[in-house]
Amino acid sequence: MKKKKLTYKDSGVDIRKADAFVAAIKGLVSSTRKPGVMDKTRAFGSLFALPKGYKEPVLVASTDGVGTKLLVANHVGRHDTVGIDLVAMNVNDVLCVGARPLFFLDYVACGKVDKKLLVDVMKGITEGCRQADCALIGGETAEMPGMYREKDYDLAGFTVGVVERSQIIDGSRIVPGDVVIGLPSSGVHSNGYSLVRRVFSPAEQKKFAKLIMEPTRIYVKNILPLVGKFDIHGMAHNTGGAFYEKLTKCLPERCALAIRKGAWPVPEIFSLIMGKADIAERELYRTFNMGIGFIVVVKAKDTEPVRSALRKTGMPSYVIGEVVRRREEKLELI
Numbered sequence: 001m002k003k004k005k006l007t008y009k010d011s012g013v014d015i016r017k018a019d020a021f022v023a024a025i026k027g028l029v030s031s032t033r034k035p036g037v038m039d040k041t042r043a044f045g046s047l048f049a050l051p052k053g054y055k056e057p058v059l060v061a062s063t064d065g066v067g068t069k070l071l072v073a074n075h076v077g078r079h080d081t082v083g084i085d086l087v088a089m090n091v092n093d094v095l096c097v098g099a100r101p102l103f104f105l106d107y108v109a110c111g112k113v114d115k116k117l118l119v120d121v122m123k124g125i126t127e128g129c130r131q132a133d134c135a136l137i138g139g140e141t142a143e144m145p146g147m148y149r150e151k152d153y154d155l156a157g158f159t160v161g162v163v164e165r166s167q168i169i170d171g172s173r174i175v176p177g178d179v180v181i182g183l184p185s186s187g188v189h190s191n192g193y194s195l196v197r198r199v200f201s202p203a204e205q206k207k208f209a210k211l212i213m214e215p216t217r218i219y220v221k222n223i224l225p226l227v228g229k230f231d232i233h234g235m236a237h238n239t240g241g242a243f244y245e246k247l248t249k250c251l252p253e254r255c256a257l258a259i260r261k262g263a264w265p266v267p268e269i270f271s272l273i274m275g276k277a278d279i280a281e282r283e284l285y286r287t288f289n290m291g292i293g294f295i296v297v298v299k300a301k302d303t304e305p306v307r308s309a310l311r312k313t314g315m316p317s318y319v320i321g322e323v324v325r326r327r328e329e330k331l332e333l334i
Contacts, residue, residue: 012145017113021141024115025122032129032136036102046138048103048160056165060099063158064089068193073213074151076206079117081215082155083124084131085190088216090159091132092237092294095220096250098169098227099161101132106139107156111148113141121155124215132220134159167227171234171250171297174323178233179303180257182320183222183310185293187214187269191240192287199277211269219294222315226296230306234297238289245286247295248330256326260334264318266291285333292320 008015038047050057066085073082083106091101106125108118118141129136148154188196196212197205205212219237226232234250248257270290273279284290296317298306303319310317324332 012112013143014113017115018141018143021113021115021118024119028119028122028126029136032104032126032134034133034135037135037137040138046103046105048135048137050162051102054162054164057162058099058165058168060094060097060161060163061159062090062093063156064093065154065156066190068197069190069213070154072193072197072205072209075202076209076213078209078213079120080123081213083121083126084128084215084218086125086155086157087128087132087134087159088218089190089239090157091128091134091161091218091220092216093239094159094161095223096169096235096237097163098167098232098235099163100224101134101159101161101220103135103137103160104129104132105137105158107142107158108139108153109142109144109148110153111143111145111150113143114151117153121153125157128215128218131218134220164228169227169232169235172252174233174250174252174255174297176255176323176325177300178297178323179300179319180259180321180323181296181298181303181306181310182264182292182318183219183294183296183315184217184264184318185238185267185289185291186217187211187267189216189239189289189293191242191289195279195287196273199273204276208269208272211272214269217293219315222310222313223294223296225313226306226309230298230302230309232296232298232306236295238293238295242287242289243285243333244282244329244331250297251323251330254326255323256330256332257321258324258332258334259321263320264291281333292318295320297323
């Protein structure tokens, strides 16, 4: 009896399903198109032309993922917002130096191509790109049975932005007396989910799914109008490491942040976390954003003009602290 010839599909990889998924998201991808995107019919790479008008353009790149929030997404069956998280984690980072995000690429790895699930993921990615005015110009979907279980998937993203060399914001001009303006987060964002999953039982994760899965806020359209208009000394995206590591990353060596607890409203999700588990204060502020997703550091005299400009973009803000001379640690909670 003649043996059946072995195929790639027999090993768990169905190229036709992957092709069907790619065809299904063409409309979503095209919705993010912007000037600079170049056709790439026969190109293996994605093409983007630098915008005109820059005297000394500097490219700024970032790559990041969503982390274990994807495990919660799988558990509660909601996949249409984690793509926003993916874009946000990257574009908010390049924004910290004053860069305008230009384009984005995604990498999706999975155990098996599930067209409906992955289309939901792409809906989030394209929505995030639209919020950031960033073109989705390429990506990769890798079906890897054996590496991932059938329903598991992982996301990674990559973005490139541009900033005029003379307008780069690197924190070097931060001095004691500067004011720290905090922009509110939408919730947990995309960090600390290993602890979130420890705090909430599987049943509670479903019960509080709306709060837990709230996507990361994208600050691009709020912050870019400030760049070049105000004398911004530093900015930081409040992600992994939170107040103690991320907010202090932009500081010169001899400076520290004095952050006033209670200077901003804390989202409900953090009250739930604190009510469910006995977590030390330092651990909370080292793990979670606690309601502050992004900071802008300015001279004291620029505080109200900057806050007024933020309000015009629809973004509330809070004076959450100031820069002080460093004594021991880079951050003091007061």
